Amino acid sequence: MSEKINAAGAPEPVGLYPHARRVGNLLFLSGVGPRVAGSKEIPGVTLGVHGEIVSYNIEAQCHSVFKNVKTILEAAGSSWDKMIDITVFLTNMKDDFPTYNKIYAEYFKNNQPCRTTIGITSLPTPIAIELKVIAEI
Numbered sequence: 044m045s046e047k048i049n050a051a052g053a054p055e056p057v058g059l060y061p062h063a064r065r066v067g068n069l070l071f072l073s074g075v076g077p078r079v080a081g082s083k084e085i086p087g088v089t090l091g092v093h094g095e096i097v098s099y100n101i102e103a104q105c106h107s108v109f110k111n112v113k114t115i116l117e118a119a120g121s122s123w124d125k126m127i128d129i130t131v132f133l134t135n136m137k138d139d140f141p142t143y144n145k146i147y148a149e150y151f152k153n154n155q156p157c158r159t160t161i162g163i164t165s166l167p168t169p170i171a172i173e174l175k176v177i178a179e180i
Contacts, residue, residue: 044066045064045065045066046064046065047061047063047064048061048062048063048064048065048070048115048118048119049061049062049118050062050063050114050115050117050118050119051118052080052114052118053075053080053111053114053115053118054076054078054079054080054081054111055080056073057167057168058167060073061073062075062115062118062119063115063119065119065120065180068179068180069177069178069179069180070116070119070120070121070176070177070178070179070180071176071177072112072115072116072174072175072176072177072178073175074132074166074173074174074175075108075111075112075115075173075174075175075176076108076111076166076168076170076172076173077103077104077105077106077107077108077111077170077172078107078111078168078170079107080111080114085099085104085107085168085169085170086100086103086104086106086107087099087100087101087102087103087104087107088100088104088169088170088171090169094169095169096169096171099169099171101135101138101139101142101143101171101172102142102146104170104171104172105142105143105146105147105172106146108172108173108174109146109150109174112126112174112176116176116178119180120180121178121179121180122178123150123154124153124154125154125178125179125180126154126156126176126177126178127156127157127177127178127179128156128157128158128176128177129156129157129158129159129174129175129176129177130158130159130160130161130174130175130176131143131147131158131159131160131161131172131173131174131175132161132163132166132172132173132174132175133160133161133162133163133171133172134162134163134164134165134166134170134171134172135162135171136160136162137162139171139172140160140162143160143172
């Protein structure tokens with residue numbers, strides 16, 4: 044049996060899926076991006092007239108996506124230090140990985156979950172980073 048979880052303080056999903064599912068003592072988060080809850084705003088992103096990314100700030104997006112993950116974890120009864128596995132999707136591995144890796148080290152110096160970082164060509168919304176997380180409850 045599993046329980047669907049939607050966190051009031053997190054950005055709404057862009058499709059038909061919950062923020063997370065609890066199965067036993069494990070929590071599986073759907074992909075989490077840096078959008079601001081209650082809006083379509085993406086920190087550090089400038090869009091063109093056709094919705095294309097004109098410029099973005101990966102540092103601002105990293106801080107925002109980590110904040111969103113924390114919000115969902117806490118709403119589900121877990122916490123930052125209970126993350127056990129993270130899959131990170133970056134749309135510009137070559138340029139963004141060094142900044143992302145530096146910021147990641149600041150957030151995870153005490154808790155070091157397993158991590159996989161994957162370079163991809165795009166995400167469903169105009170964002171540069173998304174996290175998929177498994178945590179304990």
